[in-house]
Structures are given as C-alpha cells and as structure tokens.
Amino acid sequence: MSSSNKPLLAPDRPSSEHSFEMSASEEDTLLTGTRAREASPQRRSPFWREVGLFIWAVVATAAVIILGVLTQHRRETTPGDVGNKPSGKRNLVFMVSDGMGPASLSLTRSFRQYEGKLAIDDILQLDQHLIGQSRTRSSSSLVTDSAAGATAFSCGLKSYNGAISVLPDHTACGTVLEAAKKAGYLTGLVVTTDLTDATPAASLPIVVDLMLGGGRCHFLPNTTEGSCRKDTRDITKLAQEKYGWNYINDRAGFDKLKLGKDVKLPLLGLFAGSDIPYEIDRRNQNDIYPSLDEMARTALTALEAATKDSDKGFFLLIEGSRIDHAGHGNDPAAQVHEVLAYDKAFGSVLKFLAESKDEGVVVGTSDHETGGLSIARQNNPTYPEYLWYPEVLSKATHSAEHLGFELFDRAEAAKSTSEDIEKFVRNTLVKDGLGITDAKDDEIPSGRRSAGALTVHSGVDVNIYGSKGSEKLIGNHENTDVGKFLREYLDVDVEAITKELNKKSSAFGVASVGEGWTGPIPTEEEMLKAADHYDASLNHRRH
Structure with a gap:
C-alpha cells in the first residue's frame, strides 16, 4: 500500500538539493514517462550563431576603423584627389602674379588694413585660397627669370634662364595653350604688360582667340609714332585683313565690348604703347586704360558665350604683370596697388566660376619673387x-x-x-x-x-592659390608641377605638340646637333646671362 503523502504520478527518485536545475528534457521524461532524444546540433545552433555574429561584428568594426584611418592618412599625405577632374566640359583659368612673393602679400595686407581701417583678421581674397608653394629654380640657376619660369608653366618642363618654350638641348617644347587649342578649347590672354613679354610670349603662338593688354608699339610699323618695330610691317592691319581679327586700341573700343557681352572673336585689344600704367597711376586715367579686373571679366564672359554650344570650354591666362616691375623699381607704393588689383581680379574669377553652369577651376601662382622684399627694419641695433x-x-x-x-x-x-x-x-x-x-x-x-628690397629676382618659394578642384597642388611643389596640373586638368596631349614641332623643325633643317631654332646651343655661362625683360626705355612706354 502506498503511502498517502507520496505523489501518485511521480516515480521514485532520489531527492537532490540541486533538483531545481532540472533541464526541460528531464522534466518531460518525468511527466510523460518517455526519455527525450539527445538534442541535435540544429537545436544547439542559436548559441553558436550568436557567437559567430559577435565575432563577425568585432572583425567588421575593426576593418571599418582601419579603412577609415588609411583613407584619412591618404588624404593627408596625397596632394589632391584624382577624382576631382571633371569628365565633361570644363574651363581653366590660370593666373600668374609676376614677381609676387609671400612678403608682397604681407605688405599689401597691412596696407589695406591700415587704409581701410579694417580689423587685423580682415584678409585678402588670395589669403582665403592659399593651398601651397612653388619652388622656382630654373635648369641653369637657383634663381629663375621670367622666361624659364613661364616655360615651366607652359611646357611643364625646366629650362634655362632666357629660354621661352625651348628646352636646355635647344629643342622646342609644346605648350598647354597649343594643346588646348588643338583639343578644341578656346584660349585667351589678359596681361597688363606687353603681350610680347615673357609670360604671355611662352603661350603666344598662333593659337589664341582673345588677347587683351599692352605692347601696341610691337605691332605698328616703324613709320608710325610710338612704334618700336625695326621694320615697316603693320601687324594690326595684317591680323585684320588676312586673318580676320577684330582690333581695338583704346578705352572707347573696350567699352563697346560691354564687359564681354558684345565680343566677336578672334579679338586683339592693345591699350598702351608698352605696359599699361601701374594701377596707382591708371586709377587716375581710367578713361584711357581699362583695369586688369575689367579685362579679366570681359575675357571670361566672352569666352563663356563663345563656347556655350561646344562640348569644350576655354583656357584663359591672366597675368598681374607689373607686380614684377614694381619689385624691380623698388617701389612699394606701386606694388601694393598692383597686388590689390590682382586680388580683385582673382575674386572676380572666383565669382564667375561660382555662377557658371560649367565646371571650372582657377589656379594662381608666381613665376618668381622680385626685389627680395623685406618688411620693417630694426631701429635700434641692441634692442628689438x-x-x-x-x-x-x-x-x-x-x-x-x-x-x-x-x-x-x-x-x-x-x-x-x-x-x-x-x-x-x-x-x-x-x-x-x-x-x-x-x-x-x-x-x-x-x-x-x-x-628693404633688392632690384632683381630672388629664389624664394612663391605661393600657390586655387579654388575647388586644384587639390593636387596642395603642399610644396616644383613649378613644373603647376604646368603638369594644367595639362592634366584639361586632359590635353602636350607631348604630341612637342613631337610635331620637332618633327617639323627637322624637316625644315632648323634643328641639328648643336643647333636649334635660334642658333647654337648656349653654354652654361651664356644661359646664366639672361637679360632682364623689364625695358625702361622712355621712347615707347608713354604712348
């Protein structure tokens, strides 16, 4: 007879203080009288799935962190993002501040703050777009001249002082402007010196659609007052009658262009016998000479209108030419106004690019510094x-x-x-x-x-300025890197132009061993004796 307090359905089993830890399977066995089968691996899988997911999450998180660190490092150490170059229509504005070094900016900034009663943190347009510096040496000297400096930009190669688009072996090199024209871009030059000066001359074959600046004396026959030619050829007449150029030579003609809204290309505008006067003087003669900013805006508007139905844009070179002359002349009053005029033009280019529906970029730098400008002097030899x-x-x-x-x-x-x-x-x-x-x-x-200042060029590094799209020039570069950036952004083949030029030179027998376009290859000593391009002659400079 069974005990009255013994459960009827529960089989006999030893009690245990750990009986509360009974598993679900054991409980089923006790209640049903059947023993559950051993749990299969599938029934145990949720636990291992959770372990696997945890391990995967840890590995994935670590991978993301490592990838982020590597990407940041690449951005910080690589000069630019190769993906910034547009694949379609694009415009490129290259601005050269001839002779402007870092001290020129300091001089001008302080002058502007003083004259305008501005705060010390009120800076120039250029200051806001400083991205790097350029090393300016030529192939023949640690101190370059404007010719070799311009060649570094136009050809992307080093050459000797005195050489314009010619290499040390005396062979010709193709220019980015020539390559751009051949690729279908429209091209333009805007300067405040002679259009035949070193910087524009390095880009001045017969491939320019718009030219605005000074240097009229070089285009007029020697029978004309104000001419500086040695022959009787009238280049302005030749350009109009034989090649269909439109020609203007005064402020009235410039005003008819309506800042580029009424321009027929090709256009040649020569507004001074030689250099356009310094800005400090020109501002008092505004009815005679257009400003750098006005010419730049005219060129931008005209070239954009002319390319509106083209799948190619334009390449425009703008030079603040006379900063260099002020350095040679040791004239800081003239220099600050030249830098301010250049800064204003730079701002206008930025505004144009921001409002244009086409992709575009502006890059600005100097070919060299002029004058070795120093700011301030120590008044007391023993006290600072x-x-x-x-x-x-x-x-x-x-x-x-x-x-x-x-x-x-x-x-x-x-x-x-x-x-x-x-x-x-x-x-x-x-x-x-x-x-x-x-x-x-x-x-x-x-x-x-x-x-304090010298009256010649110096070898200091010069600043590089750029808008969005110029990231490849962040940091310190050789001046030839600027030239290479120009060709890469436009996606043009400068080497093909070089090969074509030298093939033609060989065909015409003008380039043999030891001989080149302009005669025998100069010796190293001769290369160093480059004449300064600043001509102080009074005969044509005032007309």
Whole structure:
C-alpha cells in the first residue's frame, strides 16, 4: 500500500538539493514517462550563431576603423584627389602674379588694413585660397627669370634662364595653350604688360582667340609714332585683313565690348604703347586704360558665350604683370596697388566660376619673387624695436615711374634751370607725388617706409592659390608641377605638340646637333646671362 503523502504520478527518485536545475528534457521524461532524444546540433545552433555574429561584428568594426584611418592618412599625405577632374566640359583659368612673393602679400595686407581701417583678421581674397608653394629654380640657376619660369608653366618642363618654350638641348617644347587649342578649347590672354613679354610670349603662338593688354608699339610699323618695330610691317592691319581679327586700341573700343557681352572673336585689344600704367597711376586715367579686373571679366564672359554650344570650354591666362616691375623699381607704393588689383581680379574669377553652369577651376601662382622684399627694419641695433609704416605708402599718389616721366619732361624743357628742377623735385615729385613734406638729402630710399628690397629676382618659394578642384597642388611643389596640373586638368596631349614641332623643325633643317631654332646651343655661362625683360626705355612706354 502506498503511502498517502507520496505523489501518485511521480516515480521514485532520489531527492537532490540541486533538483531545481532540472533541464526541460528531464522534466518531460518525468511527466510523460518517455526519455527525450539527445538534442541535435540544429537545436544547439542559436548559441553558436550568436557567437559567430559577435565575432563577425568585432572583425567588421575593426576593418571599418582601419579603412577609415588609411583613407584619412591618404588624404593627408596625397596632394589632391584624382577624382576631382571633371569628365565633361570644363574651363581653366590660370593666373600668374609676376614677381609676387609671400612678403608682397604681407605688405599689401597691412596696407589695406591700415587704409581701410579694417580689423587685423580682415584678409585678402588670395589669403582665403592659399593651398601651397612653388619652388622656382630654373635648369641653369637657383634663381629663375621670367622666361624659364613661364616655360615651366607652359611646357611643364625646366629650362634655362632666357629660354621661352625651348628646352636646355635647344629643342622646342609644346605648350598647354597649343594643346588646348588643338583639343578644341578656346584660349585667351589678359596681361597688363606687353603681350610680347615673357609670360604671355611662352603661350603666344598662333593659337589664341582673345588677347587683351599692352605692347601696341610691337605691332605698328616703324613709320608710325610710338612704334618700336625695326621694320615697316603693320601687324594690326595684317591680323585684320588676312586673318580676320577684330582690333581695338583704346578705352572707347573696350567699352563697346560691354564687359564681354558684345565680343566677336578672334579679338586683339592693345591699350598702351608698352605696359599699361601701374594701377596707382591708371586709377587716375581710367578713361584711357581699362583695369586688369575689367579685362579679366570681359575675357571670361566672352569666352563663356563663345563656347556655350561646344562640348569644350576655354583656357584663359591672366597675368598681374607689373607686380614684377614694381619689385624691380623698388617701389612699394606701386606694388601694393598692383597686388590689390590682382586680388580683385582673382575674386572676380572666383565669382564667375561660382555662377557658371560649367565646371571650372582657377589656379594662381608666381613665376618668381622680385626685389627680395623685406618688411620693417630694426631701429635700434641692441634692442628689438622694429619699424614699418604703411601710412607712408598711403600718402603716395603716383608711382616712381610716373614721377620719373614727369622729371624727364621737365629736364628736357628748354628753359629749365637747375634751380627750377630742384624746386620741381621737392614740391611736385616728393611732396605731392610721394606725400613727403620733410624730405632730407641724406635719407636712404627705404628710410621712410621702413621696408628693404633688392632690384632683381630672388629664389624664394612663391605661393600657390586655387579654388575647388586644384587639390593636387596642395603642399610644396616644383613649378613644373603647376604646368603638369594644367595639362592634366584639361586632359590635353602636350607631348604630341612637342613631337610635331620637332618633327617639323627637322624637316625644315632648323634643328641639328648643336643647333636649334635660334642658333647654337648656349653654354652654361651664356644661359646664366639672361637679360632682364623689364625695358625702361622712355621712347615707347608713354604712348
């Protein structure tokens, strides 16, 4: 007989203090009287799935972190993103600030802040787009001239001082402008010096659709007043009658262009006998000479309109040419106004690109620095008291060049005496022109402004400026890298132009061993003796 307190359905089994840990299968066995089969691997899989998912998540997270670190490192160490180049229609504006070094920007920034009563953090347009620096040496010297510097940009190759689109072995090199024209781009040049000067000359074969600048004397026959040609050829007439160019030579003709809204290409605009006057002087002659900014905006609008139905855009070179001349002339008052004019044009290009429906980029740099400009001087040899007075520059109303012309005219006057000239210098030139009322005979030229300079080129690195799309030029580069960027952005074949040029030169027998386009290959010593391109002749500069 069974005990009354013994469960009827429960079989006999030993009790255990751990009986609460009974598994579900054991419980089923006790309740049903049948023993469950051993759990299959499938029934145990949820646990292992969770383990696997956890391991996969850890590995994936680690991979993402590593990939992110590598990508960031690549961005920080690689000069640019190769994916930035557009695949379709594009426009390229290349701006050259001839002779402008880093000190020129410091000089101009301080001057602008003083004159405009601006805050110390109010900076130039250029300052906001600084991306790198360029090393400027040529193949023959640590200090380049404008010819070799321009060749580095146009050909993407080093050459010797004095060489324009010619290599050290005296063979010709194709230019990015030639290659762009052959690829179907429209091309343009805007300068404030002669169109035949070194920088534009390096890009000035018969492949330009628009040219605006100075240098009219080089196009007029020697029978014409203001000509600097040695023959009787009238290049302006030849361009119009034989090649269909439109020609303008004064402010009235320029104004009819309506800042590019009414332009027929090809167009040649020559607005001065030689260089367009320094901006400090031009601003008082605005009815005679257009500004760099006006010419740049005209070129941009005209080229965009002319390419609206084309699958190719345009390549435009804009040069702030006379920054270099101000450096040669050791004229900081002229220089700050030249840099400001260039900065304004740079801002207009940025505005144009932002509003254009086509892809585009602007890159700006200098071929070299001129003048070895230093800002401030130490007043006390034993105590670091430094002097730099931008207000002295703000008092100047004209460039030293303009004042020199006035002195030249006065000295040539038939009835001028030495006393008249001395009075003219003190009152008209020094007092009115430079704003100095207490000049002393023993003062050195840079004593008032507390700035020092040479009158030649220097070898310092120069700045590179760029808009979105110019990331490949971030950092420090050889000047030839700038030239290579130009051709890569436009996707043009400069090497093919070079081969074509040298093939033609061989066919015509103008390039043999030891001989080239312009005669025997110069020796290393001759390469170093490059003449300065700044011509101070008074015969044609004023017309």
